[in-house]
Amino acid sequence: MSILFYTAVGLIAATFGSLVGLGGGIIIVPALVYLGPMFVGQTISVSTAVGTSLAVLIFTALSSTLTFVKQKRVDFKSGWLLFITCGPGAMLGSYTTQFVNAKSFQLSFGLFMLLMAILLVLRDYLKPLNVKWHIQRSYTDSSGNTYHYGYSILPALIIGLLVGFISGLFGIGGGSLFVPAMVLLFRYPPHVATATSMFVILLSSLMGSFTHFTLGEVNLWMVLGLAPSAIVGGWLGAKIASRLSSKKLLWVLRITFVIVSFKMIWEGLVLS
Template sequence: MSIFFYTAVGLISATFGSLVGLGGGIIIVPALVYLGPLLLGQPISVANAVGTSLAVLIFTALSSTLTFVKQKRVDFKSGWIYFITCGPGSMLGAYTTQFINAKSFQLSFGIFMLFMAILLIIRDRLKPLNVKWRIERTYTDSQGKIFQYGYSLLPALAIGLAVGFISGLFGIGGGSLFVPAMVLLFRYPPHVATATSMFVILLSSIMGSFTHLGLGEVDLWMVLGLAPSAVVGGWLGALIASRLSSSALLWVLRITFVVVAIKMIWEGLTIS
């Protein structure tokens, strides 16, 4: 039963997580906390679930990032800029896990996620931000459509810090904030936003995992159980993403963020 549980959770979370740039922790953490006692015969604390999820995320992000690199969808220049603050932010978030009231934070973050989801839904009706960013980029998708996007150093560093902190705190990768911010604020095409998000998540999850490991919040046996299928799922999710058009991937993002927001609000209101 444990082998089936690890395989299913690792595969599903990694496939879905790499498809939309979340990382998969949004599935791993509740699966370990709520299903672990039933299927593994042992209670798993939220802190251990978060730490273990973040460690597994290394394998998911590595697999999907390598696939995205082959597809030439990772913007490494902007990715390294985000990581300057995302890495330390991940370590800070991981350290804060032991102090914060996770219930109230889940509620607040869930409401914020719902707001971001609504922005993604009405995105086509919104006027683009009248901002000429200092750094400009262009990207041509598989259908020949040309996208122009850009960013500036200080906003990019601020977003990286917020993403890293959330990643370390919840073990969810941070893409739930990263991808919509990149798409809505900097006008990244969805494919580039997803791919670049996974690259930054790979780097920040390594740093956050070391902090959780130092606090004794990583179950290495669980990591070994989840990692093999997570590697396959990371590759599969990136492959599926490459087959979707930009508009189709954007709709997947919209639905995903609504579901994640509702889940976090529900847990913030009901779970003791």
């Protein structure tokens, strides 16, 4: 039963996560915390769920990043810039997890997921800012369409730090903030934002996972159970992203976020 549970969670989380650049941890963490006792036979602490999730994200992000690299959609220059602060931020967030009690985490994580649902909805309706940033880039897709976007170093570093901290704290990879920020603030083409986000998630997950591991918050058996299907899901999500419209899947993800967020907010308020 536990093998089927790990396989399903890893595949679903990685596929959705890779498809929209989230990383998948936002599905893995609540799945381990709420469904773990039923399918694994043990209660999984919040810190262990976060640490384990971040470790699994390494495999998801590696699989999807390699696929995106073959599609020539990863902007390595901006990705390395974002990682300068995202990596240390992920380590700081990972270290902070041990000081957050379970009920406070439930409330905070629930509010965060609700914010992610709102951002995913607004992403379809908000127009990117018409700002001429200091560094200008361009991207030509397989259909021959050329997109122009740009960024400035200081705003990019600040966003990287904030996203990295949240990534390490909640074990979610950070793409749920990276992608909207890159699309709305810097006018990245969505496919480039998703691919570059996964590359940064790969790097920051390595650093965040190391911190969680040193704190004894990574269950290696769970990582081994989740990793194989996460690798497949990372590859599958990247393939789907290149061929199909993600609107319907995005709405499924939004609805899931809202349901789980309300559940976690309710329990965080009532049980605290």
